Amino acid sequence: MPSVFTHAAIPLALWCASERGRISTRLLGAGVVAAMLPDADVLAFALHIPYADGFGHRGASHSLLFAMLLAALAIPCARALQASRIQAAVFVFICAVSHPLLDALTSGGLGVALWWPWSEQRLFAPWRPIRVSPFANNFFSARGLQTVLSELRWVWLPLLIGVTGWRLIQHRTPASSTPP
Structure with a gap:
């Protein structure tokens, strides 16, 4: 699994990409909880x-059904x-379902039961670039640092680029998009 901090990245990125006030801070908080809750x-x-x-x-808790229940x-x-x-x-659904999708991109564990209860099969994404996070007591270790660096590279940086690009596109005025 990515670290609990990285699961919060998706709702935070959606909030940052949206127009001011479109996603309330309360809804953002619910999204962060929904994104982290599966790891309970x-x-x-x-x-x-x-x-x-x-x-x-x-x-x-990593299934589409769980995300639908939270929604x-x-x-x-x-x-x-x-x-x-x-x-x-x-x-809330998008934030909750982001959790198992991020977990499916990790390098360890047994996969995620995305289709539970219809299937007990655990799934991984075909491409798994994110280092799996060590559990709490081992998080502050060399392996934990490798996980954080992996998450910065494969989650936080792409989200930062995506949000920045989206905000730049949104702030373009019609006058600046037409040639003189």
Whole structure:
């Protein structure tokens, strides 16, 4: 898995790319939580649930169904999130589903159960450039540093370039796009 900090990169990038005020800070907070929440399944280790189990790490909480459930939960909270119901659901869904998609790009683990409960199969992306993050107690190590550098290269930098490019395109005025 990428580090918990990198899972927050997707909602942050969407917020930075949007027009000011389009995504409220409350909705951003819900998106960050939705992007990080799937890794709460590490509690399965403490409960002696095997990693490969449907409820183990990268199992049910890394599925499209889980992302849809979080999106459905955002609907009745839309007013508190200062968003329309559709905006709350879509934003939370995108943030939640970004988690297993990023995990599928990592170099370790058993893959993600994206299609759970319809399939127990664990999936990886065909291209896996992101170093898998060590668990909490080993995060501040040489391997943890390698993970952070990998995440900067393959997640944060492309998002920074994408957001900057998007903002530049959005700020172009019609007068500057026509030749003199």
